[in-house]
Amino acid sequence: MILVKDELKRSIERIQNKLDAHGVVLSELERGATDHSTRITELEANVGSLTTRVTYLDNRCEDLEGRMRRNNIRLLGIPEGVEGSRPTESVAGLLQELLGLDEKPLLDRAHRTLRSRPREGEPPRPFVIRVHFFHVRTTC
Known part of the structure; x- marks a missing residue:
């Protein structure tokens, strides 16, 4: 009976060690996911501001090109x-x-x-x- 208890105890300890190791891995994965989520949010905001800026500059460039052609004549x-x-x-x-x-x-x-x-x-x-x-x- 003692043998069975010892064997069960060792098995439970091995399972507990694996469970603890998986818990550490899960914690690291959660931390990484949070970091990535934060970074993605920052990048999305950055892309949004850059898109707005590109649209503004595109409109400005089109206006300048139009003004540049204003004194042109086609013969x-x-x-x-x-x-x-x-x-x-x-x-x-x-x-x-x-x-x-x-x-x-x-x-x-x-x-x-x-x-x-x-x-x-x-x-x-x-x-x-x-x-x-x-x-x-x-x-x-």
Whole structure:
């Protein structure tokens, strides 16, 4: 009978030790889960603020791009190759001639749109012209 009691006692002690070890592991897992939950909450708040900031900056960028294009004019129908090596100068001269201006308008730049050269029989690419002064654009 004593033997059975001792054997049962040892078995219970082994089970108790395993149970204690599992309790420690569970405590560590709970602590880790809490830490991760806290970190996820912080990251979600950070993502929310960054999303708001990106939306703001995206809207701001779109507004600035629109304002940047405000002084642009698109000129259609000028044959390919007429502009030569200095398109800004040749387009300024063309505008002076066509509009009967006393002097050439001040242009920041003039270039063809960014698409491939047209084939024979296709219409020429339009020019995009940036006028330096706003009041000049209104006369064009």
